[in-house]
Amino acid sequence: MTMPTSLCPYRMQVHHIKQETPDVWTLSLFCHDAWPYEAGQHALVSIRNSADTLRAYTISSTPGVSPFITLTVRRINGGAGSQWLTREVKRGDYLWLSAPQGDFTCAAHPAGRYLLLAAGCGVTPIMSMRRWLAKYSPMTDVEVIYCTRSPQDVIFADEWRAFPVTLFAEEGAAQGFIPGRITREHLACIPHLKDRTVMACGPAPWMEFVEEQVKSLGVTRFWKEKFFTPSAAPATSGLKISTLQPVREFYAPVGATLLEAMESNKVAVNAACRAGVCGCCKTKVASGDYTVSSTATLTEQEIADGYVLACSCHPKSDLVLA
Ligand code: FES
Known part of the structure; x- marks a missing residue:
């Protein structure tokens, strides 16, 4: 089985699946490669072992404590990742994961x-x-x-x-x-x-x-x-976001990222890490004011041309997307 995308180079096999609640399952995986991670991190999963549909899931296991690497997934109506992981993936199947990501960890924020x-x-x-x-x-x-x-x-x-x-x-x-x-x-x-x-x-x-x-x-x-809620209802007020192809308008509530506004209005956009790391959500802004919390995968030329990572873009005025 070949690697679907270089973003998800780690092949893991499903050892067993446990139902936690009526709509949540834990998949226990083993990985033949070294895959060091920290408690609290997340990873991208290639959905249906494809290159273009990636989803981020928290690693619910704990290094040095849990015998397996585990992903705990809530089944969401219409959720491409969660429906596949909780309905179709079976014991013995293979999943492809990214390296662990994120600094929502005690190691990054030590305290007494x-x-x-x-x-x-x-x-x-x-x-x-x-x-x-x-x-x-x-x-x-x-x-x-x-x-x-x-x-x-x-x-x-x-x-x-x-x-x-x-x-x-x-x-x-x-x-x-x-x-x-x-x-x-x-x-x-x-x-x-x-x-x-x-x-x-x-x-x-x-x-x-x-x-x-x-x-x-x-x-x-x-x-x-x-914790991402893909079913967020589209806003009816806020900053106006316009797209040119196709021509349409929708709203971003104050404080929302551009990605959240696009997804809740069913504007086609890829997203995986939701943290400005993977580059999946690259989007071009033709006009308007915004701030960004990450430009990690963008070149200087792309930034100058108005490209943003939608997950890390915070609109400050009405925006027009190219
Ligand atoms: S979803 Fe990964 S950079 Fe935006």
Whole structure:
């Protein structure tokens, strides 16, 4: 089997697949090559072993602790990657992955006290880091809060019994769960909150909320890993984005990246890392103001010509895309 793209040069075989919740599965993989990674990182997966459809997934396993490399995937309606991984991929099949990526890791943000915040499938890097801290830094003071829809949506439910964790359930809260959503009051009650490094992963609006709250409560070290929600509804107001081929207009809500605005309006765009690393989402802006957080794969000439990485482009005015 040949490598589909140089972005995903590591072939891994599916050892087994475990269903975690009604819509989440963990694929356990083994890799014959050395594939060093850090707890909390993610990797690109070539979907259907193709060159042009790549998706980024958090590595939910923990180096030195987990026997396999694992990807934990929520099945999303219409999601090209998640439908394939959770419906069609079987034990014994091969997947092609990139090198591990990202700095949403304890190694990149060392601390003596952590607050790990997770919502939904955003728990995958949080569990990876929680295991890592237990094994390699057992004296570290770690608080974990995990927000779920309902008790049956708790991912890694058995493993969480081994770690102190505060669980929230929006619906059907059973014993051991706090009913409803996390609030400022809950966050304010966390011991030594100001002294903690806070690492959060979950849907964008939830992360905005917890970031705003903990910062206003005195936290100065906050890191987040956005858990992408491809079903975000198209905005009906905000900055206007126009495309010339075909001619159409749509809106980018304040704070959204160009990629998020394009995807929620079903504008054709490739994306994989969503972190300004792989170059898949290269897009040309004909006019308008924007800032960029990465130009990693672009040449100086491309930047001068108006090319951006859509995942790392933040519109500051109405834009026209070439
Ligand atoms: S999706 Fe990889 S650089 Fe934008």
